Structure formats: structure tokens, C-alpha cells
Amino acid sequence: MIQFLLNNKLVSIENERADTTVLHFLRDKQALTGTKEGCASGDCGACTVVVAEPSSCGDNENQQLDYKAINSCVTFLSALQGKQLITVEHLSNKQSLHPVQQVMVDHNASQCGFCTPGFVMSIFALYKQGDSVNRLSAINALSGNLCRCTGYKPIIEAALDVCNARVADQFSEASTSTIAQLSALTKTNAGTENLILPKSRQALAQAIRKHHDAVLVAGSTDLALVHTQQLQAINKMISVTGVKELKRIEEADNMLTIGAACTLSGLQSILLNHFPALQEVMDRFASVPIRNQATIGGNIANASPIGDMPPILIALNAQVVLDNGMRYRSMPVADFFTGYKETKLKNNEWLDSIKIPLPTANQILRVYKVSKRIEDDISAVCMALNITLNNNNVLDLSAGFGGVAASPKNCLNLSNKLVGMQWSSIESLKQGQQILLNEFNPIDDVRASGAYRKQLLQNLWHRFWLETNNHEHRIETRVSQHA
Numbered sequence: 012m013i014q015f016l017l018n019n020k021l022v023s024i025e026n027e028r029a030d031t032t033v034l035h036f037l038r039d040k041q042a043l044t045g046t047k048e049g050c051a052s053g054d055c056g057a058c059t060v061v062v063a064e065p066s067s068c069g070d071n072e073n074q075q076l077d078y079k080a081i082n083s084c085v086t087f088l089s090a091l092q093g094k095q096l097i098t099v100e101h102l103s104n105k106q107s108l109h110p111v112q113q114v115m116v117d118h119n120a121s122q123c124g125f126c127t128p129g130f131v132m133s134i135f136a137l138y139k140q141g142d143s144v145n146r147l148s149a150i151n152a153l154s155g156n157l158c159r160c161t162g163y164k165p166i167i168e169a170a171l172d173v174c175n176a177r178v179a180d181q182f183s184e185a186s187t188s189t190i191a192q193l194s195a196l197t198k199t200n201a202g203t204e205n206l207i208l209p210k211s212r213q214a215l216a217q218a219i220r221k222h223h224d225a226v227l228v229a230g231s232t233d234l235a236l237v238h239t240q241q242l243q244a245i246n247k248m249i250s251v252t253g254v255k256e257l258k259r260i261e262e263a264d265n266m267l268t269i270g271a272a273c274t275l276s277g278l279q280s281i282l283l284n285h286f287p288a289l290q291e292v293m294d295r296f297a298s299v300p301i302r303n304q305a306t307i308g309g310n311i312a313n314a315s316p317i318g319d320m321p322p323i324l325i326a327l328n329a330q331v332v333l334d335n336g337m338r339y340r341s342m343p344v345a346d347f348f349t350g351y352k353e354t355k356l357k358n359n360e361w362l363d364s365i366k367i368p369l370p371t372a373n374q375i376l377r378v379y380k381v382s383k384r385i386e387d388d389i390s391a392v393c394m395a396l397n398i399t400l401n402n403n404n405v406l407d408l409s410a411g412f413g414g415v416a417a418s419p420k421n422c423l424n425l426s427n428k429l430v431g432m433q434w435s436s437i438e439s440l441k442q443g444q445q446i447l448l449n450e451f452n453p454i455d456d457v458r459a460s461g462a463y464r465k466q467l468l469q470n471l472w473h474r475f476w477l478e479t480n481n482h483e484h485r486i487e488t489r490v491s492q493h494a
């Protein structure tokens with residue numbers, strides 16, 4: 012059984028197709044049609060809903076609810092286990108509009124009927140998070156709401172006004188009882204015949220051995236598209252998101268270990284703490300609602316040539332750890348990929364974690380993501396460069412690339428040729444460009460032509476050389492100014 016609160020009503024699901032999305036459940040089974048379907052691929056935000064769950068910090072008495080916006084069109088029902096699902100219909104307390112709705116009215120901040128509910132829900136999540144909000148954090152919170160047709164500026168003003176004058180609402184008044192109900196649900200053994208929800212490494216191993224026909228699912232931001240875009244059925248799934256071993260984040264022996272089922276939102280603060288240079292690419296990874304669901308493990312296991320984390324992890328000399336319940340094995344991230352969407356994962360194996368060496372003195376990291384839009388867009392090219400200098404002498408250099416080959420790649424020739432050279436010499440610039448010119452032959456696709464990608468490699472290398480030789484050349488973007 013899958014159990015969750017739909018606003019304050021307990022819902023128990025015993026028999027539902029594994030690939031039923033939250034959006035279809037709401038619209039088709041609950042007649043809650045305020046949540047709209049625009050793109051059905053996580054891009055437009057019309058389907059935005061909010062999920063709340065007890066925060067992992069605080070003892071039982073001081074626990075609070077964490078509110079997150081998600082895209083219901085790319086979320087399967089299994090993700091709701093033990094959570095509260097709030098839709099646009101639940102915001103008004105029947106006597107008056109919720110402050111977030113009222114402020115939209117006051118500012119004439121309307122989009123069309125498809126887009127408005129999604130904007131309202133994104134602002135509602137921001138409102139409930141309780142942090143102080145500035146213009147950039149408001150824009151960030153709206154990163155998953157694509158449309159800029161009509162009321163975008165008033166919407167930002169509305170978000171700023173309401174989030175900086177918060178008052179208690181019916182959700183805060185009911186929070187103690189909501190936390191108690193949700194905590195009780197997490198103690199039950201959840202799952203259905205077709206939606207298996209293991210909680211431990213051993214239970215996951217058993218489930219994989221027993222259900223050969225099941226597909227592993229994490230945040231489903233990638234897998235759901237198989238169903239919603241390619242219209243294929245996914246009959247049975249094993250979710251890894253409840254497996255406690257896959258949700259750990261640990262630091263020991265100069266190594267950061269991140270469990271494969273950690274979401275991009277969940278790992279952001281620790282990653283940025285050690286690698287502040289990742290701020291821009293993390294802010295530009297999809298959108299807030301996608302990052303609230305998407306896991307680092309899913310980003311690697313899907314072996315997309317244009318995933319953003321693999322080039323970064325390759326440049327950082329990270330290792331992936333694979334597991335089958337009996338034995339762990341690890342390898343450099345670059346060696347994990349064997350071809351287009353192919354990896355070294357064997358049957359019965361899963362991605363357990365990623366191990367990232369912590370930065371050393373004089374290590375400089377830069378990541379360049381080039382895409383058509385700033386937010387919510389997949390890279391045409393992603394280039395991550397990690398150089399260690401000693402008095403202008405190149406001690407170490409590692410690099411990761413996305414969008415220029417059938418899978419994420421490293422480029423060992425760069426370190427082979429450049430280690431030992433004077434970094435500020437024009438020779439370093441020219442040699443690096445020549446190596447990259449010879450190394451990759453990217454293809455043409457809808458995102459960019461092969462020739463453009465090849466040129467980008469040259470230009471980004473030039474930019475890296477300029478930026479790391481003279482800080483005046485740092486090229487600021489809106490997102491890096493935010494950092």
C-alpha cells in the first residue's frame with residue numbers, strides 16, 4: 012500500500028499502475044483539475060504541486076515540515092509515500108484566499124489559466140520555506156515556471172511582498188498533527204505488487220533478485236519521460252529513494268561520500284561548501300522542482316552524454332561505488348560509461364554512492380555550462396576543469412566534458428602535455444586548444460551543431476586560461492553574481 016496525505020485526507024493506494032503520475036492521479040482519479048498538464052515533461056511548471064515531509068533535523072518535539080515544489084507530471088505515486096501532497100485547491104481555507112493567492116490578485120500578477128496555478132504553487136513553497144527572500148531567490152524559485160507571456164514582473168513583485176511578510180496559515184496551525192500523521196506512515200511497510208519500496212540495502216538486493224522485470228527508479232525526472240513522452244508502459248518499479256544507505260552524506264579521510272539517492276537540492280549545500288565554484292552550474296541544473304526530485308545517482312546511471320554532474324565528477328577525480336548487496340566495487344566516474352547510455356552496471360547491481368576527494372590548496376575548479384536558456388535547460392556543452400598550480404607551474408590538471416561525445420569523457424592528453432608547463436605561457440593556451448581540437452568530434456543535434464561545439468571547446472579553454480591567469484577576466488553571469 013502507498014499512503015500519503017492529500018492535504019489533510021489520508022489516501023491509501025493498493026492497486027494502481029506503477030507508471031501512474033501524480034498529475035494523472037490528481038486530475039483523473041481525484042477530479043482536482045486545478046493542477047494543469049502543459050508539456051508532461053517537467054519543463055513548463057503548469058503541473059507544479061507541493062509536497063511536505065518532516066524535516067530530517069530536530070528532535071520529535073521541534074520537528075518542522077519541509078515544503079518542496081515538484082513537477083507532478085514526472086513524479087510517480089511511489090514518491091508520495093509518507094508525505095503530504097498540497098495542490099492549488101488546498102490553499103484557500105474556504106473563508107479567504109491564501110496570502111500567496113491574495114498577493115497575486117493584488118499585483119494583477121496573472122498568467123494564463125494553465126500557468127497561474129503552477130506559479131502560485133512555486134511561490135507557496137517559497138513562502139513555507141521561511142527563509143528571507145530577495146529578487147534573485149524569488150527568480151530562482153520560479154525557475155521551473157517557464158512562461159514569461161504576461162505577468163512575470165508582477166509575479167516576482169508578488170513573491171517578494173508575500174514572502175517577506177509571512178503570517179501563520181492553516182498549514183502551520185495543523186503542523187503538529189500533520190507531522191504526527193506522517194511520522195506514523197513512515198513506520199509502516201509500504202509498497203504494492205508493482206511499486207516496491209525497499210528501505211535498506213538488503214531489502215533492495217532481495218527486491219532486485221525477486222523482481223527481474225522491475226525497473227529501478229529514483230527521482231523519476233528522467234525515467235518518467237519514457238512513459239509521458241515515448242508513451243511506453245513501465246509495469247513494475249523498485250524505488251531506491253527510501254533506502255537509507257543510499258541517502259547518506261559523509262565526510263571522512265579527505266573524502267566526501269554522497270549516497271546515490273541524494274537529491275540535487277539535498278546535496279547542494281555540502282557540495283558548495285567544499286566547491287563554491289559549482290554555484291552557477293547547480294543553480295542552472297534544470298529547475299528547483301526538478302532538483303527537488305532528481306538524484307545524483309540518476310544523473311550518472313542514466314549515462315546521458317549531456318548530464319551535468321558526470322563532467323564535474325570526472326574533473327574532480329571522483330569514483331562511483333556499485334553494489335549488489337554482497338559486494339561493493341568502485342571505479343573512476345569516466346570508466347563507468349561504456350558507450351551511448353551504456354554503463355558498467357551489471358544485472359542485480361545498483362549505484363550506491365559517489366566518492367569525491369576534498370579540494371586541496373591551490374586547486375582551481377571552473378565549470379562552464381552552455382545551453383540555450385539560463386535555467387531549466389540541458390547543456391549543449393558542459394566543460395569542467397580542475398587545475399592545481401604551484402607558482403604558475405601546472406602540478407595537476409583533470410577535465411570532464413559533456414555534449415561532445417557519446418558519453419561523458421575525460422581528456423588525459425591535457426594533463427599528459429600540460430603538467431609541468433608554465434600556466435601563464437601562451438604555449439599552455441595554444442597546446443590546450445590544439446589538444447581539444449584533436450580529441451573530440453562532436454555530432455550535430457537539436458541543441459547545437461558539431462562545429463559549434465568544437466568551437467566552444469576552444470573558446471571555453473581560452474576563457475579558463477584567461478580567468479585563472481588574471482581575475483579581472485572573470486566573466487560574471489546573473490547566477491554567479493547571485494553567489
Ligand SMILES: Cc1cc2nc3c(=O)[nH]c(=O)nc-3n(C[C@H](O)[C@H](O)[C@H](O)COP(=O)(O)OP(=O)(O)OC[C@H]3O[C@@H](n4cnc5c(N)ncnc54)[C@H](O)[C@@H]3O)c2cc1C
Pocket residue numbers: 052053054085226227228229230231232233234235251271272295296297298301304305306307308309310311312313317318319320360361362363387388389390
Ligand atoms: C525539465 C528537465 C530538465 C532537466 N535538466 C537537466 C540539467 O540541466 N542537467 C542534467 O544533467 N540533467 C537534467 N535533466 C535530467 C534529469 O533530471 C537528471 O538526469 C536527474 O539527475 C535524473 O535523476 P532521477 O533521480 O530523476 O533519475 P530517474 O529518472 O529516477 O532514473 C534515471 C535512470 O537511472 C536509473 N537509476 C536511478 N538511480 C539508480 C541507482 N541508484 N542505481 C542504478 N540505477 C539507477 C534508473 O533506472 C533510470 O534508468 C532534466 C530533466 C528534466 C525533466
Ligand code: FES
Pocket residue numbers: 047048049050051052053054055056057058059082083084085
Ligand atoms: S506539465 Fe509541464 S512541467 Fe509538468
Ligand code: FES
Pocket residue numbers: 122123124125126127158159160161
Ligand atoms: S502560456 Fe500561460 S501565460 Fe504564457
